[in-house]
Amino acid sequence: MSLKQDLKYRFARLxxxxxxxxxxxxxxxxxxxxxxxxxxxxAPTGSFLSWVELHRDITQxxxxxxxxxxxxxxxxxxxxxxxxxxxxxxxSRIFLNLFNGRRFLNVYFLGIIAGGxxxxxxxxxxxxxxxKQSMLIGSSAGVMAVxxxxxxxxxxxxxxxxxxxxxLWWIGAFFVVMDLIQIPVSNAGGHIAHLGGALLxxxxxxxxxxxxxxxxxxxxxxxxxxxxxxxxxxxxLKTVHKKAPKAKATSNVSMxxxxxxxxxxxxxxxxxxxxxxxxxxxxxxxxxxxxxx
Numbered sequence: 243m244s245l246k247q248d249l250k251y252r253f254a255r256l257x258x259x260x261x262x263x264x265x266x267x268x269x270x271x272x273x274x275x276x277x278x279x280x281x282x283x284x285a286p287t288g289s290f291l292s293w294v295e296l297h298r299d300i301t302q303x304x305x306x307x308x309x310x311x312x313x314x315x316x317x318x319x320x321x322x323x324x325x326x327x328x329x330x331x332x333x334s335r336i337f338l339n340l341f342n343g344r345r346f347l348n349v350y351f352l353g354i355i356a357g358g359x360x361x362x363x364x365x366x367x368x369x370x371x372x373x374k375q376s377m378l379i380g381s382s383a384g385v386m387a388v389x390x391x392x393x394x395x396x397x398x399x400x401x402x403x404x405x406x407x408x409x410l411w412w413i414g415a416f417f418v419v420m421d422l423i424q425i426p427v428s429n430a431g432g433h434i435a436h437l438g439g440a441l442l443x444x445x446x447x448x449x450x451x452x453x454x455x456x457x458x459x460x461x462x463x464x465x466x467x468x469x470x471x472x473x474x475x476x477x478x479l480k481t482v483h484k485k486a487p488k489a490k491a492t493s494n495v496s497m498x499x500x501x502x503x504x505x506x507x508x509x510x511x512x513x514x515x516x517x518x519x520x521x522x523x524x525x526x527x528x529x530x531x532x533x534x535x
Contacts, residue, residue, distance in 0.1 A: 258343035259334030262350065263327050266381060269315050270323050291316060296358050296378040298365035298431070314354035314381045326381050333389040336410075340395065346388070347464075348457030349446055353387020353439035360438025361431050376431045383439030390414050390443035395451065414440075 256264060273290045280286070293306065296313040303309065317323035337346055361378045365371040392399075393414030400407045418440055421433040449456050508524050520528070 257334075257338060258346055259330060259338060263330060266315055266317070266323060266327060270317050273316070291377075291379065294379075296361065298362065298371070298374070298376045298378075300362060300366060303362070310355055310358045311351065313358060313377075313379050314384050317380050322380055326385050329389060330381070330385045333385065333392060336392045336396075336399075336401075337388055340392070344461060345455075345457065348455075348461055349387050349391050349443060350384040351464075352446070352457055352460055353442045354381065354384040356387065356442035357383020357435035357438040360441075361435045364434045365431065371430065378431050378435055380432065380435075382432060383435040386417065386436045386439035387443035387446070389417065390440040391447045394444050394447035 253261065253264060276290055294309060294312040294316050296309045297303070297306075317326065334346065337349070358378060360383075365374070365376060393410040397409065397411035397414075399410045401410060401413070403413075418437065421436045421440070425433045446456055504527065508520065508528050511519060511524075
């Protein structure tokens with residue numbers, strides 16, 4: 243087995259959360275590799291991240307709309323991605339014991355989008371941010387959405403943390419409070435995005451407990467988009483149409499043979515007993531056959 247096949251096999255065996263973690267790790271390394279290659283060929287390095295990070299300026303979103311999602315798959319540093327992926331790994335283990343991968347993706351991606359929208363709204367509404375230039379990057383909003391979802395759906399479930407048993411809602415409340423109090427201190431945009439993802443996770447869990455899946459519409463939209471890029475298989479009806487003329491030809495030959503045999507029988511009867519011995523139906527048939535020929 244080649245290295246490529248081995249990697250594909252190992253990737254296929256991962257659950258959906260582990261696949262997202264693997265993608266995040268690869269995309270974290272990718273900009274550094276691109277920068278190295280450009281450096282070796284003395285090409286201008288520029289900023290690869292400027293094409294994937296979410297800018298506070300809404301007008302930039304108009305011609306780079308993908309950044310509302312792509313910002314959540316790149317990270318600013320090693321500790322940034324390390325903390326997010328550890329959090330995602332443990333939160334997803336609880337999540338995937340309750341629900342399937344499709345719902346996990348709904349919460350994760352909607353959390354990223356909600357975090358991005360919270361960032362844009364805050365930096366274009368609150369006076370404290372109007373004069374600041376800021377960009378958003380990192381998967382924290384999606385991670386917070388998954389974490390707060392499980393903390394809301396099963397709040398009294400206890401988990402072991404070193405030497406203590408903690409209820410999930412205590413953990414969720416701790417992270418929300420920490421983000422709130424750190425907004426004036428540093429990385430305000432990041433903390434606001436965390437809170438946007440947390441709000442999405444909370445609302446999703448609350449509605450789901452009432453029987454409403456608010457992510458179903460998003461899942462259907464993603465299915466429609468992915469179906470556009472799927473190769474279309476040939477319709478089996480085409481094969482039927484190809485065979486149809488052949489079947490028709492066979493049918494025509496058979497009918498012609500039957501008709502000819504009937505004509506021969508009538509002619510034999512005439513030769514033996516004369517034309518007057520024919521019945522009216524036989525005379526009519528012989529007349530029509532002669533007319534067709």
